[in-house]
Amino acid sequence: MRTFAECTLPGHPDKLSDRIADALVDAALTRDTDALVGIEVAVHRDHVFIDGRIACPGAESIDVDRIARRICTTSGYGATFGPNPEHLHILQDLCLGDFRPEERDIRRLADDQNIVTGYAEAQPETHYLPTAHRVARVCAEELDRERRSAPKLFGPDGKILIVARDEWDGTRHQARCNIEAMSCSVQHHPKVGTVDIIDAVKRVRAAAQQRLASIPALTWEEHPDALLVNGAGDFAVGGPEGDNGLSGKKLVVDAFGPHVPIGGGALSGKDPHKIDRTAALRARQIAKHLVMAGVAERALVHLAYAPGDTNPRWSEIQFGTHDPAAHTLTWKRADPVFARRWLSGYDCSIAGTFRDLQLHAMRWEHLATWGHFGDPELPWERWSPGSGTQGA
DSSP states (O other): OOEEEEEEESSSSSHHHHHHHHHHHHHHHOOOTEEEEEEEEEEEEEEEEEEEEEEEETTTGGOHHHHHHHHHHHHHHHHHSSGGGGEEEEEEEEEEOOOOTTTTTGTSOOOOOOEEOOOOOOOGGGGOOOOHHHHHHHHHHHHHHHHHTTTTTTTEEEEEEEEEEEESSSSEEEEEEEEEEEEEEEOOOTOOOHHHHHHHHHHHHHHHHTTTTTSTTTOOOOSSSGGEEOOOOOSSGGGGGTSOTTTOOHHHHTTOOOOSOOOOOOOOTBBBTSHHHHHHHHHHHHHHHHTTTTSEEHHHHHHEETOSSHHHHHHHHEEEETTTTTTTTEEEEHHHHHHHHTTTTTSSSSHHHHTTTGGOOOOOHHHHHHOOEEEEEEEEGGTTTTTTTGGO
């Protein structure tokens, strides 16, 4: 079965927009952990467009311009690759101010409807993520490391695409994951030669292979077509000067890759009381605990909220198993009684999730850069003995 995944560098226009949005979320939360934030960011050439609402004490004092320029600078724009952060035109249409009367009191209620999905598969070596998804992220991290080591050669914009083939041993156990191809697009200085770019990407792949060596039976094709570099040709003009960007567009990259259903909203640009973000983290935790407890090979957790709900109005757990004869994955809904018992081990209310997962203490800008899932140090990624075990 062939699988695909991609990951973007922090300076990709869409990811740049996410990072600006979440840096503003961080700024609001430092003023008030109940801060209400719902914003969108778009970038194009030397313009940054920011709209939406930030409600908290002192919201008017948030230096939006400075934050946007800082994110562009730390992404690598400025000295060699444009736009120059100091010359950005930052256009705002933000509602900034304190809470309206009684508004703080309803932060525990869903202010919109939403469906969220949590996913995990029983492979600790991939941090319980799909193999191709994990490989794409590690390759992107190594590409960004290479970029930072040679900032005058490689620009902030870039993207990794991984093509993998999962093979099975005639049982329900995966025998091998073969990386058939890695496509790398990386912004570069106009005077950098093709050979130098290819050599750098080969170093990136080698570093990623070393980091991923613990994944059982992970193999990499070595023929010429297995490594594609800047397939569209010259990539000297990139970032916002090469394409427009918008926050919330990299939904699949931010979730679990193209083979897993996603929920109904983006993660970035929203405070951690909004269910798009809050409930998605709880759903991932529940799915991960299911596979860590040995209940399933793969687990999907769906939570759905209606406006005004404190807890999910609807919930469902699905288990995925591999059919070795058909080489396909099949999904089966968990017994509703089991699902209710398992979910009863978690407080899925907005307030309870905010409290249990320590969402007041997160640095959302960092999570927007490399993803909300997979880091074992994050509260929703940790194993909590006893959580959900009454459903086992």
